[in-house]
Amino acid sequence: MNLSDHPNLQEHPFIQNATRPLIVRLTEKRSEGRVIRSASFGNQQVWWDLAGPEHSLPAPLVAHDMAATALIFVAMHRGQDLYIDGPVTYSLLKNMEDLIACWVAWRPDLYRAIRVGAAQELPDSAIPAPYATRAVAAFSGGLDASFTAWRHVTGRAGRRSYPLHAGVLIQGFDIALDAKAAFDTTIASAADTLHSISVPMVTLKTNWRTVACVNWEMEFGNGVATCLRNWQGSANAGLVGSDEDYARLVLPWGGNPITYAMLSSRDFQIVYDGGEFARTEKAEGILDWPVGLRNLRVCWEGPTTGRNCGRCEKCMRTKLNFMAVGAVLPESLAGRPTDAQILRLRAGNHAQLVLLEEIVLIAEQRQITESWLRMLKWAIKKNRFLNTFSIFGRIRRLLGSVKRRLVAR
Template identity: 40%
Template sequence: MRLGNVQRVTTDGTMELSVTVTSEDGASADRLWYRFPERFADRVTDALDPFVIAALFASIRRGEDLHAAGPVTATLLDNLEEFQAAWAQWRPGRYTPIRVTADQELPDREGPDDRSAIQTFSGGVDSAFTTVRHVRRTAGRSALNLTGAVMVHGFDIPLTDTEAYESLQRRSTPLLATVGVELIPVATNFRELWHSDLADWEDAFGTGMVSVLTLFSGWYRHGLIASSEPYGSLLLPWGSNPMSDWMLSGGRLRVHHDAAGVDRSDKVAGLSVAWPEGADNLRVCWQGEHKDRNCGRCEKCIRTILNFRVAGRPLPKAFGQDVTDEQIRSLRGLSEAHINPLRQILATAREKGVKDDWTVALEEAVRANEDELARGVSYAGGFPQLATGPAAA
């Protein structure tokens, strides 16, 4: 595969950066693009690092070498060799290591490190906790000067759903501003172009997030990816994890997998105390009809509600209604990635001596899904099934 030169087009205050990606035999070509407000143009890198990161999984899935017709930092090229080695071990039947080259190799950025940082922000528990632990300086020596956040249109919110994305952006911009973080809205066809299949997406979404962060490495030196699993319950392979995320660092942006030392129930407890506005505006749902709010019936919504419950914290305003025991029991079609966080909630409940009807219901749901997974039972579309019935009043 070959990445062409970056094309920059500005229309009505929106800047689009794109490259043409040509297949090894030249028989096909794709166009990968990113769009964002023109006022952020001075923060964009002059290197092709973000496009190389974005194209990597498509290349190793096809087994085609990747060449960039422009400058790429040498540090990124070094790190991508290790990144590929990890994924080739994790999924040997799916990915083949390739050579990644560039017309020009750039040195690392010079000068003192001001610890300026940008994060990905979805409005969920993990990203909101990362926000507050850095702006409140509770992250210890790892605390960074977090002042920017990218919210991506085209990942969990499809490009066709502009209404939901704009609604979420309108809510998140002033919310982040209250803690001194500026939201940068970015749209990209990364997922739609190469990773529309769920299995491909679950491997590649981390490279998608880092590619967007790296886009703005002309300004920021550090990029934060919020952890989705704690160290004690890691699930591998998974598209974002503490073992391989750092391998996506280049010479202009160091990537950090953030807060894997904190489990999700402790995150919601900390968030509800340190940033209650963040808790009240959580958006964790990706399966509901309205992507800018929480449906209260999908696995992610139910899991988060139970996180607050087991943490002993009141349900935030982000969830209009609580969940019933029957809804917990009705969860089906869960993959290992969805069962694992539910096991963590059960473990926390046991540690705290919590034994209630809802924990029994959760144990039954976990056992039922483990059994179906072992027997190879699948559901239409391969997605978790929504809980039956409306949420409880």
């Protein structure tokens, strides 16, 4: 929405002192088994289309917090103050001040300091509490998501265990909105998995990545957190399976325990779940869940089928997670990799290298002595070498771009 179209907003104190305010208005439409929410800003719109059992869908909107989290990175990138034309909880607005400060410190090349305001600042007590403590969980069918679902349903998270109100399967992130066949396949496997633990599934389609994401690697966690925030008022928390464990955090990175806390409000927490477990330990942690293993989906490079390609870096790495604890590969990841395939592994960023190094460490702790482990060590050394030159190449291209701009002046 444009400020010129709503002259009454010009009298709001925040707007009067705002820097080129980005004004956002959140609306919803409801029908049986479906909720559609849209955040309009300027001539653009981000939408979320939720479908599932009526009792598992979000309650009608009270707070418009999700509009703030959805557009915060766009506003920071543009250097525009963000104004939500609706009620937002005080605790979220407070936490977002930390979020802005954090990302400006981490990535000043991408984001600038801005202010965030709302038509109404809600006390957290204004949000009706769910009648029972419960959480919704992001559920892609991947290893992190499967581990989170399994440990909460079985109570293995201890006092942190939540009853799961719904597993949320998102389309528009790793599976594109136009990849219908792939998503249909994913729905079938995810529904089978969640049914085995009596957790309802809700599908959520969104264009957030296309319209409101500036840098996917830095912002994907915010996209997932915003999807889960649809359930504010219906659940107490949104669970996101941890990327790296606490001993191997890679920062800055879109999914991390620091900024997930800053995307939380007092009534709805975004939880970085399972951070005390390495990815290989998570593989071991679902070995007693046959259905979860059978339907495991980790692949994002070959999403046209909605299944694992078995050849990409993530498929290969997940196979190695199971091999590092001496486990038989699940049928969803059939085909033990050869030494040659392991040696050819390409880890294009530091986060992937850290995860490969974790496999080596745990395999050695489990006294694995097979040849694949030696090949993996060589693959890690090769990728460190290649990535060093890749970094120098990016620096040279950046300096070249700056030089061309200076010459053009």
